Amino acid sequence: MCLTIDLSTYQCPQLFVQFKFQLKQAQEKQQAVCFIYDQKQLINDILAFLEAKKFSYTQHHDAKPYPYIEVNL
Numbered sequence: 001m002c003l004t005i006d007l008s009t010y011q012c013p014q015l016f017v018q019f020k021f022q023l024k025q026a027q028e029k030q031q032a033v034c035f036i037y038d039q040k041q042l043i044n045d046i047l048a049f050l051e052a053k054k055f056s057y058t059q060h061h062d063a064k065p066y067p068y069i070e071v072n073l
Contacts, residue, residue: 002030008038008066016045027073035069043069 005022007015019035026033037043039061046069050057058071 001032002034002035002070004036004068006036007038007061010041011043012042015041015043016049019046020049023071025029026071030073032070033073035071036066037068039067 003026005018005026006031007018008021010018022031022035037048047059050069050071058070060070061067061068
């Protein structure tokens with residue numbers, strides 16, 4: 001089961017700060033997490049972080065009603 005976190009209300013830099021905080025919480029629980037975001041949000045920093053740290057993730061940018069990033073822990 002995927003823990004769902006809604007990041008759609010945040011803007012940079014709070015968006016990235018909340019992402020990292022919630023990711024750490026999910027890591028402690030060893031639970032997969034889905035981050036919901038808004039199409040208008042810039043998530044390049046989040047994707048770069050996941051790539052750099054070699055996380056296993058899938059970006060569902062065409063999902064309805066909101067796109068999301070699923071991170072497998």
